[in-house]
Amino acid sequence: MEIPYVVTPRKDTGLNNSKIAIWLFLASEVMLFGGLFSGYVFLRIGADYPWPERTLPVLPGLINTFILILSSVTVVFAWAALKMRKWAQFQIFMAITVLCAVVFMGFKGLEYSVKFHHQAARLTDYVMVEGHIDYEKPATDHDAHGEGHAEVEPIRDALGEKVEMNVQRFLPATINYEVARVHKPWVEKTLAEAAAAGAKITLSKDIDFNRAGESGKPVFKAGTELSVGLLEEIAAAQWANRASNSKWRTKFLRQAWKDKRADPSSALTEAAFLSEFPNMGALPPAEKDKAFARWKAGKRARLAADVNLEAATLKQDGRPVTYKDVQLPEIPNAIFAVASGEKPFSLRWDNLDVITDYKAGLTEITLRDGTVLGGKQGDSSMVFHYVDGIDFQHLVMIAEKKGQDPLVAINESWIVKNNPEVAKMWELHQAGVKLLEADLIKDYGYEEDGVTPSRVPTHKDRYRMGWQEIAYYAEIFHEKGGYKNASAADVKIEEGKYTPPRVKAKVMEQFKGPDYKTRHFIHLTVPREQVMMDSKFTPKWNTYYAIYFTITGLHGLHVIGGAIVLAYYLFCGRSMYLSNPEWLANRVEVGGLFWHFVDLVWIFAFPIFYLM
Amino acid sequence: MADSPEEIKKAIRTYLIVGGILFAGTVATVLVATVPMFDIGRHGFDHWDMWLGLAIATTKASFVAMVFMHLNHEKKAVYWLFASGIIFAIAMVILIFGAKADPIEYKGFGEGNASIGAEP
Numbered sequence: 001m002e003i004p005y006v007v008t009p010r011k012d013t014g015l016n017n018s019k020i021a022i023w024l025f026l027a028s029e030v031m032l033f034g035g036l037f038s039g040y041v042f043l044r045i046g047a048d049y050p051w052p053e054r055t056l057p058v059l060p061g062l063i064n065t066f067i068l069i070l071s072s073v074t075v076v077f078a079w080a081a082l083k084m085r086k087w088a089q090f091q092i093f094m095a096i097t098v099l100c101a102v103v104f105m106g107f108k109g110l111e112y113s114v115k116f117h118h119q120a121a122r123l124t125d126y127v128m129v130e131g132h133i134d135y136e137k138p139a140t141d142h143d144a145h146g147e148g149h150a151e152v153e154p155i156r157d158a159l160g161e162k163v164e165m166n167v168q169r170f171l172p173a174t175i176n177y178e179v180a181r182v183h184k185p186w187v188e189k190t191l192a193e194a195a196a197a198g199a200k201i202t203l204s205k206d207i208d209f210n211r212a213g214e215s216g217k218p219v220f221k222a223g224t225e226l227s228v229g230l231l232e233e234i235a236a237a238q239w240a241n242r243a244s245n246s247k248w249r250t251k252f253l254r255q256a257w258k259d260k261r262a263d264p265s266s267a268l269t270e271a272a273f274l275s276e277f278p279n280m281g282a283l284p285p286a287e288k289d290k291a292f293a294r295w296k297a298g299k300r301a302r303l304a305a306d307v308n309l310e311a312a313t314l315k316q317d318g319r320p321v322t323y324k325d326v327q328l329p330e331i332p333n334a335i336f337a338v339a340s341g342e343k344p345f346s347l348r349w350d351n352l353d354v355i356t357d358y359k360a361g362l363t364e365i366t367l368r369d370g371t372v373l374g375g376k377q378g379d380s381s382m383v384f385h386y387v388d389g390i391d392f393q394h395l396v397m398i399a400e401k402k403g404q405d406p407l408v409a410i411n412e413s414w415i416v417k418n419n420p421e422v423a424k425m426w427e428l429h430q431a432g433v434k435l436l437e438a439d440l441i442k443d444y445g446y447e448e449d450g451v452t453p454s455r456v457p458t459h460k461d462r463y464r465m466g467w468q469e470i471a472y473y474a475e476i477f478h479e480k481g482g483y484k485n486a487s488a489a490d491v492k493i494e495e496g497k498y499t500p501p502r503v504k505a506k507v508m509e510q511f512k513g514p515d516y517k518t519r520h521f522i523h524l525t526v527p528r529e530q531v532m533m534d535s536k537f538t539p540k541w542n543t544y545y546a547i548y549f550t551i552t553g554l555h556g557l558h559v560i561g562g563a564i565v566l567a568y569y570l571f572c573g574r575s576m577y578l579s580n581p582e583w584l585a586n587r588v589e590v591g592g593l594f595w596h597f598v599d600l601v602w603i604f605a606f607p608i609f610y611l612m
Numbered sequence: 613m614a615d616s617p618e619e620i621k622k623a624i625r626t627y628l629i630v631g632g633i634l635f636a637g638t639v640a641t642v643l644v645a646t647v648p649m650f651d652i653g654r655h656g657f658d659h660w661d662m663w664l665g666l667a668i669a670t671t672k673a674s675f676v677a678m679v680f681m682h683l684n685h686e687k688k689a690v691y692w693l694f695a696s697g698i699i700f701a702i703a704m705v706i707l708i709f710g711a712k713a714d715p716i717e718y719k720g721f722g723e724g725n726a727s728i729g730a731e732p
Binding site: 013014015019020023024026027028029030031034035038042053054058062065066069070072073076077080083084085440444455456457458460461496497498592593596597599600603604606607608611612 | 617620621623624627628631634635638641642645646648651654655656657661662665666668669672673676677680681687689690693694696697698700701704705708
């Protein structure tokens with residue numbers, strides 16, 4: 001089939017079809033990204049909590065911007081080379097363009113993976129803690145700040161998996177499975193852990209699916225050891241009884257309905273209608289029929305709701321039976337008892353898998369598959385091996401709304417009150433902010449009133465200690481031989497930089513995050529009851545990250561799609577170049593237009609997400 | 613229209629210059645955001661920095677659209693198509709702003725009688 005107007009412009013528009021089409025498509029893309037960006041704007045303007053400003057490292061975003069701009073230039077040169085019939089030049093420029101796309105996605109992937117491995121927790125008093133949760137490792141001879149910790153091999157659980165120190169532990173004495181819903185991998189995990197600890201899990205009482213005095217249905221004896229197969233058999237017996245009960249219920253309900261309709265008071269005749277509503281007889285026939293139909297439907301519904309299942313009888317083998325005579329027991333739960341062995345037997349659960357709200361001293365927890373564990377809570381603290389962010393901004397905002405002094409609120413917060421290292425760090429940070437205030441006054445002076453400084457530290461400067469600040473203070477602790485020996489006099493700021501005291505980020509740290517191996521950070525154990533919510537830096541963490549991942553992710557998919565199309569022109573365009581080079585040039589131009597649009601979106605996304 | 617090989621040869625120089633402008637614009641965006649000397653308005657990020665950042669971004673985007681996407685010498689049909697997208701996007705933003713004028717009011721939900729969309 002000959003496609004018209006792919007080379008020759010149309011007479012009415014003066015353009016070829018593909019150009020019209022691509023601009024139409026780009027108009028729709030403007031709507032798509034415009035909607036997302038304006039959504040971001042409104043969410044940010046309307047946020048009633050401190051918005052994370054400039055928390056992303058700038059260097060990866062900057063390099064990605066350069067890469068995309070370079071690719072935009074090379075795609076235009078590729079098109080120009082085609083128009084001038086220089087095939088080799090076209091190949092070179094197009095190859096550079098596709099390579100730029102691959103490098104862009106590589107940096108994006110690195111950025112995302114660093115975020116997904118970085119942990120954050122919002123405490124119940126709205127203090128935010130950020131850092132790195134390590135895997136459980138055997139205690140070794142290393143100092144409290146984790147030096148040498150990175151090289152130690154993590155402990156593996158009974159299934160051979162590493163255990164992140166952000167789990168809920170529970171020491172079960174009883175396990176109540178909802179046999180129909182039970183999640184089998186969890187049963188396998190439980191069995192593996194029990195075997196490793198030498199514990200035995202057995203059925204605590206008989207489960208008999210027979211009616212009293214009868215036999216033929218499965219019976220599961222108390223003392224039977226737990227296995228996935230056992231639970232499956234119990235579930236199968238449960239389903240079989242339910243199916244039988246359901247069939248009988250249908251039969252008895254049919255009979256109950258027949259009995260109901262046989263009752264004279266349930267008549268659905270016009271005579272019955274008129275005896276209940278005599279005045280309806282005066283209506284014209286058409287309206288009377290309508291009213292009768294409505295009455296009949298309503299009465300039928302009331303009768304149906306009123307059927308007596310228990311009273312219905314059916315003939316079986318010549319004798320009457322009721323539903324109760326044939327109903328089989330439905331036993332949805334199987335309860336097991338745990339007999340501990342020599343080693344303590346505890347199960348570890350991801351927080352999202354436990355439905356019960358965490359409270360200290362719980363004796364029963366329910367999991368997402370309906371399993372109820374009875375027993376004792378184990379240590380479920382979150383253990384940050386490296387804390388690289390403490391943010392008081394939200395706590396301060398709430399305190400200011402209530403009219404409280406923010407510094408008092410911070411000193412009363414759990415993290416400052418219960419962790420002397422953090423308290424000392426906060427003391428040093430306040431000294432650093434005072435130095436920053438003085439530096440700003442020295443360089444910018446006062447307003448016309450002579451009292452108000454022209455420039456003051458921001459809310460973020462005052463109340464957020466990012467990784468660079470924490471690394472600086474932790475370095476002081478290390479140099480002084482412990483936090484107790486550090487004092488405000490040790491804090492210095494770099495004049496003219498107008499930031500709180502901080503270390504300078506190395507180039508690789510802007511890509512891979514803080515260097516935990518050589519820098520010092522603090523260790524923190526947070527009891528689970530202090531944690532309101534925890535998450536890695538994922539869309540779940542806050543609205544900013546949700547939108548950041550949505551827009552950059554969607555943009556990334558556009559980059560991949562565009563790169564595939566351009567790669568197709570690069571690798572498969574030779575035959576078209578030889579038969580109809582102008583058509584290929586038009587296709588490359590159109591592909592290039594899409595590529596420029598992708599670049600345009602990034603030109604806006606980079607400053608909005610990384611610099612504002 | 614830069615369609616003939618001769619015109620394209622002349623346009624190559626323009627593409628290179630615009631590429632350089634885009635790189636410089638990117639550097640400018642970062643300098644404005646990170647170097648204290650270029651921090652206008654209050655110390656730290658405020659709405660002046662936002663307008664400046666968006667102005668630089670819009671300028672860069674205009675260069676890409678006008679030169680690389682050939683919008684500086686396109687046919688009318690293309691202008692209409694692209695402009696329609698922009699107009700609808702602006703209309704969408706105005707409609708969302710308009711939500712503030714018609715807030716949803718509800719009672720209950722535990723935290724007092726809040727209204728969605730109204731001024732706090």
